[in-house]
Amino acid sequence: MKTTAVVIGAGQAGLAMSHCLASRSIDHVILERGEVAHSWKTERWDSLRLLTPNWMSRLPGYRYEGDDPDGFLDMPETIRFIEGYAESFSAPVRTGTTVTSISNAGDGYRVTTDQGEWLSRAVILASGACNMPRIPPLAEALPESLDTITPDVYRNPDQLEPGGVLVVGASATGTQIGEELHRSGRPVTLCVGEHIRAPRVYRGRDIQWWMYAAGVMDETYLEIDDINRARGVPSLQLAGSDDRRTIDLNRLTDLGVRLVGRLAGIRDGKAQFSGSLPNLCALSDLKMNRLLDRIDEWATESGLDDENEPPHRFESTRVEASPPLGLDLRSGEFRTVLWATGFRPDYSWLDVPVFDRKGRIRHDGGIVEAPGMYLIGIPFLRRRKSSFIDGVGEDASDLCDHLADYLDNGSKRV
Numbered sequence: 001m002k003t004t005a006v007v008i009g010a011g012q013a014g015l016a017m018s019h020c021l022a023s024r025s026i027d028h029v030i031l032e033r034g035e036v037a038h039s040w041k042t043e044r045w046d047s048l049r050l051l052t053p054n055w056m057s058r059l060p061g062y063r064y065e066g067d068d069p070d071g072f073l074d075m076p077e078t079i080r081f082i083e084g085y086a087e088s089f090s091a092p093v094r095t096g097t098t099v100t101s102i103s104n105a106g107d108g109y110r111v112t113t114d115q116g117e118w119l120s121r122a123v124i125l126a127s128g129a130c131n132m133p134r135i136p137p138l139a140e141a142l143p144e145s146l147d148t149i150t151p152d153v154y155r156n157p158d159q160l161e162p163g164g165v166l167v168v169g170a171s172a173t174g175t176q177i178g179e180e181l182h183r184s185g186r187p188v189t190l191c192v193g194e195h196i197r198a199p200r201v202y203r204g205r206d207i208q209w210w211m212y213a214a215g216v217m218d219e220t221y222l223e224i225d226d227i228n229r230a231r232g233v234p235s236l237q238l239a240g241s242d243d244r245r246t247i248d249l250n251r252l253t254d255l256g257v258r259l260v261g262r263l264a265g266i267r268d269g270k271a272q273f274s275g276s277l278p279n280l281c282a283l284s285d286l287k288m289n290r291l292l293d294r295i296d297e298w299a300t301e302s303g304l305d306d307e308n309e310p311p312h313r314f315e316s317t318r319v320e321a322s323p324p325l326g327l328d329l330r331s332g333e334f335r336t337v338l339w340a341t342g343f344r345p346d347y348s349w350l351d352v353p354v355f356d357r358k359g360r361i362r363h364d365g366g367i368v369e370a371p372g373m374y375l376i377g378i379p380f381l382r383r384r385k386s387s388f389i390d391g392v393g394e395d396a397s398d399l400c401d402h403l404a405d406y407l408d409n410g411s412k413r414v
């Protein structure tokens, strides 16, 4: 089968790209191994709500139209939103079609799937940035008596045996699931590495509103000194809930969660924690305060001080004077380890030499170093908001412009 462009993945990124291609009448197909919104349907926990407010659920030609713009969609609502988007423009999705290989073929690509083969001039990789949990190699030294679980298969506390849980990672996922598990009566110890603290509400408004207003979310990859680092920073410690609560480390401490440093090693059944916990917390507080400074400056310059609550700062993160540097994982205190240590993409099916030595795809803001190949949906692809539902649309539009130019003018333009 032949087409002009093949899009891999029918999440929001692939659909946004499809919408842009359709608006330019570029013939294309979306190949999806599962169903539309597959990741939201199969890899998220039951209680998860978007951490982005409903007004941020915007895609090219489509947006949240409900009566609660400041609320947060739950998973069924999010799935319905993405499905509704696909239906709104009759996206050409082939579901149940797994791409097993992409290779060079003439001036285009051969896309092999379990349902046949496609030849196309262009390929758009929209297969997701969070295909697999990132588990550190030290996991191999865990005592066999412990259960382990990752966020993509975690659904709710009932899945876990009663007993203590070591949650490794304190970003959005680790803090949210850690809170839920602790509330379920399973005492949680949280290993805290680098993390980004942010209040849900500041001066009476959602932090995301401020970040948009002050221009933070629209910063582009060209403005950032070390974009590889920026693409790897952890997610904000944020959660969506009706009470708009902040889930930071102080809140977890108040609930009874014990904080320890980054998990640095496991030897003879004993977990070893880095002594950097106080420093990492101080650094995170500092960065949060810098963000709030920037917001306050913007509010003053924009004459918005009178319309909003006055500037204020939050209590510094409280850390035990001497948090434990080691804990015996065989003492019976722990039953389960949850790896909330991030996710990574899976491009094991991409047989085109576009990888750097760390296995990342070489690209310039999504324009891959292979003519006619594009990448979309990864953190900070072109903008700080790139990995959010709200950010992918502008990226898709930029990449579609480039792709149309490439089709018109050939490979010398790339």
Ligand SMILES: Cc1cc2nc3c(=O)[nH]c(=O)nc-3n(C[C@H](O)[C@H](O)[C@H](O)COP(=O)(O)OP(=O)(O)OC[C@H]3O[C@@H](n4cnc5c(N)ncnc54)[C@H](O)[C@@H]3O)c2cc1C
Pocket: 008, 009, 010, 011, 012, 013, 014, 031, 032, 033, 034, 035, 036, 037, 038, 039, 040, 044, 049, 050, 051, 052, 097, 098, 099, 100, 126, 127, 128, 129, 130, 173, 343, 349, 376, 377, 378, 387, 388, 389, 390
């Ligand atoms: C826990 C979690 C919470 C998040 N919360 C928010 C939030 O609150 N707000 C927000 O804006 N963003 C949030 N995000 C970020 C982002 O919106 C999601 O990760 C979103 O799913 C990304 O969309 P995508 O289209 O890039 O990738 P995906 O939704 O992962 O879509 C990729 C698609 O490609 C398919 N695919 C992969 N490999 C193949 C193959 N070989 N062949 C065929 N198909 C394939 C997959 O089945 C999948 O359907 C969250 C992410 C996570 C992990």
